[in-house]
Amino acid sequence: MNVSFVKQLFKRATQASVVPRAVSARRALGAAVIAAWAFALAPAYAQDQSPDTDDTSVSMPDAFGPMSPDEAKDLPNVDLTSQIVFQVLAAEVALQRDQPAPAYQTYLALARDTHDPRMAQRATEIALAAQSPSDALTAAQLWQQYAPSSERASQLDASLLVLSGKPEDAEALLGRELAKVPADNRGSAILALQVLLSRGPNHAGGQKVLQDLLKDDMNRPEAQLAMARQQLVADDAAGARKSLEQALKLKPDYLPAALMLSQMGPEARAEGIASVEKFVQQNPKSRDGRLALAQLYLASDRLDDAQKQFEVMHSNNSSDLTPLMALALIKIQQRKFSDAQSFLTQYASQAQKTPGADPSQAYLYLAQISVEQNDTNGALSWLDKIPPGSQQYLPAQITRAQLLAKQGKVDDARKLLAGLQSPDPHDQALIARTDASILFDAKRYPEAESRLADAVKDFPDDPDLTYDYAMAAEKNGHYDLMETQLRKLIRTQPDNPQAYNALGYSLADRNQRLPEADKLIEKASSLAPNDAFIMDSVGWVKYRMGDTTDAIKILRHAYDLQPNAEIGAHLGEVLWKNGDQEQARAAWREARKLEPDNDTLIKTLKRFQVNDL
Structure with a gap:
């Protein structure tokens, strides 16, 4: 039985994410900075500085938030001369004119002349924005030198050293940061540390640094998982498997390790499932164990076995939202819509009583079931329950537009889509695709092609828009344009x-x-x-x-x-x-x-x- 539908929707419904995703080279700097913040769980900038009320003062642009009192102690006793003011203003004007290089050099020179860490911090920010890791590293090292109390400078310096292929030079900095993490947060910090090391080009060096830093933590399942992830990055599949097996010995229901092991071939998958099955047999009331086992079954296309685990979870706790949603999705896959509706209405009712839960997800699936049953009014009734501000509001409005178009109200549907706002480029691209699809289904092919041509200009790297544009061009007999777009897609997605x-x-x-x-x-x-x-x-x-x-x-x-x-x-x-x-x-x-x-x-x-x- 094909269970990809359930696997994808269940993953989205439970917000589960256990395997790190690759990060493109273009976004590596920003990702590394984020990883550094995640790694340092006790940041040093918890307290704002009071603003200077002197009209002659120059407010330094702050790259990463306000300074802490400890960082303020590192500031040098340097007079603010007219020359410094002029150089700062000249650098900022250069930035406004999209000339980061002279601005960076000016701030770097000021940092060296004044030993003011704020100048080095600003130079670091400019280099990061310009996607220049070597320049960012130079400035960050100055920042750390002039602000030895700044945890932010240490974190960024370590991140940039890793990104520059020098993880061994970052080891001391990373070790100091790891030592500051409270014991109850150490597992998360270890995994964040591995994410940072994995983003550097020196994977083998990153593995050695991680091994050195975690030598006293190998009794933690998170440490074994971190080692396994880094070993995979370094093409050491055999080592990764041993680390995952050790993680499961330490914690048999450790879902991230079990899922990762299950993806390393049939034998390893069976081993991961057997480990969690044994744990569930010994701990039949363990909610986390059954959830881990159910997800492993889904990953192995064993839908019926997964369903049994969710049913036991529901029997053990009828108010648990996770099995309610999972069972609903399984019933949708099986086209048992009446059963799915029952689980979804239970989910919505329980979500209304649960802090932080959103019943809108259930309402959206209920609307989609109504669409499957050709009950347009029923679908619209469910969509009406999804309020603005909900994560499901945009999908609900897109579904509403599709229903209007299906009723022949194409212009009304397009007007609804035109009124939707989202800062997320992916959402904007989805709105454009839906609009073009409505035109296409209405056989307004030239308009669909024109709409997609505009969308592709706005989102040139969106593969779905590129594909749709090609198909619209083909429909209008513009075969050269179609071929150009599809060749582009083949190059970018071979x-x-x-x-x-x-x-x-x-x-x-x-x-x-x-x-x-x-x-x-x-x-x-x-x-x-x-x-x-x-x-x-x-x-x-x-x-x-x-x-x-x-x-x-x-x-x-x-x-x-x-x-x-x-x-x-x-x-x-x-x-x-x-x-x-x-x-x-x-x-x-x-x-x-x-x-x-x-x-x-x-x-x-x-x-x-x-x-x-």
Whole structure:
């Protein structure tokens, strides 16, 4: 049984995140700074300075928050001369003119002349904003030199040393920071420390530093997990597995270690599951143990076993929100909508009584169930319960717009979308995609392409927008533009099967460059061998190249996996061309039942002058 739907939604519903995500090189500096703050759990800037009321004073731009009293002790006794004021103002003007280099050099020179850590701090901020790690490191080391009491300077200096491939030079700084962390927060600090070390280019050096720093902490499961993560970064899979096994010996229900182990191959997955199963048998009332086991089962596509664990959790505590949502999602996957509605209404009721919980998530799923059941009014009623400010408000309004469009109120739907505001670029891109999709479904193809052209200018790195733009261009016969966009997507996402498939299918459908189309679709199939629509493309290109026998077999298999009007139209055409007109008619009849207005089906029937299905 395919459980990817449940796995994805359950992960989102429970906000679980146990495996560190990779960080792009472009964002590495900012990510490292964030990691440094997470690592230092007792920051030194807890108290604001009182503002200087002297009109002649210059307020120094503060890169990372106000100074602490300890940091203020490090300030030098230097007169604020007119020359210093002039240099500061000149540097800030240069920044406003988008000239960070002279501004950085000015502040760095001021720091060296005055030994004022605020000057070095400002130079560090400028270098960070300019994505210049070597310059940021130079300034941060000056900042630390002139402000030895500043924890912030030490943290940033260590971060930049790691990012510069010098983790061994950061070891002493990191050790001092780790020693300051209270014992009850040490596990989290250890994991944050590993995240920081993993972002540097010297992975082996980072592993050695981590091993040195944690030599007295190896009885902690977090330390073993941190070592395993760093060992994976350093391509030491065998070492990582041993560390994870040790973490589970220390804490058998340690979900992050169990999940990570389960992803290291079938044998390791079985080992991780067996460890948690044993723990649950010995501790049948353990809520965390059963949750860990259920998630492991989901990761292994064992939906029925996961369901049993959630049912026991629900039986043990009927007010626990996690099993309520998990069971609801499983029932949605099984299309047992009545059971799903029962769990979701229980979830919403309990969430209203639970501080910090939001029933809106349940309302959104209830609305989506109503949509599945063609109950538009019911869906709108559930959406009305989701207030502005909820995390689900934007998805709710997008769903509302889609429902309006489905009712033929396309302009009303677009007006609703135009009124949605979000500072998140991903949300803005989603709104644009939804707007274009509504135009596309209304067969307003030129408008859809124009909308997507504007969106791609605003969000050039969004792969979904790029793909949608290509498909709109293809629909309008702008094949060169379509190919340009899909080639761009293939370059930026070489493992994206849909990009290869879309380009290959378009070529095959137009009966052009068939050997190239065949290679593109073959690549798509190797990346997603069980995708029914890619199978349809494989069958279609074989038909175009004259192999009707294999084409029929592949298209039948694709249709069995995913009954779809377009696949049915293709199957019917190949059967007709192969001389089996009765089976072709049968395939077309089934396809018309699924989607009578499908463009491909309508054009196919018209081309073969079939009017008597």
